[in-house]
Amino acid sequence: VQTAAQQVAEDKFVFDLPDYESINHVVVFMLGTIPFPEGMGGSVYFSYPDSNGMPVWQLLGFVTNGKPSAIFKISGLKSGEGSQHPFGAMKIARTPSVAQIGISVELLDSLAQQTPVGNAAVSSVDSFTQFTQKMLDNFYNFASSFAVSQAQMTPSPSEMFIPANVVLKWYEKFCISIIKASSSHIYFLSVNIFLL
Numbered sequence: 078v079q080t081a082a083q084q085v086a087e088d089k090f091v092f093d094l095p096d097y098e099s100i101n102h103v104v105v106f107m108l109g110t111i112p113f114p115e116g117m118g119g120s121v122y123f124s125y126p127d128s129n130g131m132p133v134w135q136l137l138g139f140v141t142n143g144k145p146s147a148i149f150k151i152s153g154l155k156s157g158e159g160s161q162h163p164f165g166a167m168k169i170a171r172t173p174s175v176a177q178i179g180i181s182v183e184l185l186d187s188l189a190q191q192t193p194v195g196n197a198a199v200s201s202v203d204s205f206t207q208f209t210q211k212m213l214d215n216f217y218n219f220a221s222s223f224a225v226s227q228a229q230m231t232p233s234p235s236e237m238f239i240p241a242n243v244v245l246k247w248y249e250k251f252c253i254s255i256i257k258a259s260s261s262h263i264y265f266l267s268v269n270i271f272l273l
Contacts, residue, residue: 080108080249088182097125097151097176103137105178106146106210109218113142118188122179123151134179135194141185146210151176154194213248220244 082090094100105121113119118141124132137149224241 082180085179090180092178092180094176094178100176101152102148102150103178104146104148105140105180106214107140107142109145109214110221113182116185117182118142118144118185119180119182120188120191121147121149122181123149123154123176124179125154125176132177136191137178138193139188139191140180141188145214213251217244217248 079092082092085091118139120139121137122134123137124134127133135154138147
């Protein structure tokens with residue numbers, strides 16, 4: 078699970094995908110702690126280096142507050158052609174052997190008019206996997222809603238407290254174990270976008 082995004086513009090974020098040649102699917106999901114602003118969502122782009130090391134960007138789809146996760150098949154895209162994208166004029170630090178996922182925060186009306194690359198169609202996930210993901214998201218959101226700073230804590234010797242970062246670390250490790258158990262090489266990205 079990768080949660081560290083590089084902010085390349087006020088409304089654009091990039092995640093690095095090391096060893097992208099072995100990744101077949103990318104799962105993009107929002108943690109639920111920070112929603113998109115009202116009327117906004119995020120278009121999701123995949124970029125890989127071409128034979129000259131130049132980035133080739135392709136639109137995969139989008140995530141919104143109403144559709145906070147999506148699974149994209151990227152294995153067939155690595156030889157495709159690029160499409161129009163909002164990352165072209167930016168100076169984005171990259172390593173030639175690393176692909177990237179870009180998230181561009183845009184109006185929902187604009188997202189509805191975009192056409193993703195055909196062979197990046199969202200893969201279907203079995204109902205157990207969907208249930209597990211939704212259950213974990215719900216648990217994390219529920220537990221996070223009780224988070225307080227140490228200064229706000231009231232001493233209570235009869236209660237135990239679990240730091241929120243411990244729950245997040247468990248969640249990330251659990252997702253990694255799902256990935257390792259999967260033979261389809263799925264890569265998880267967690268989108269937690271802070272707009273200034």
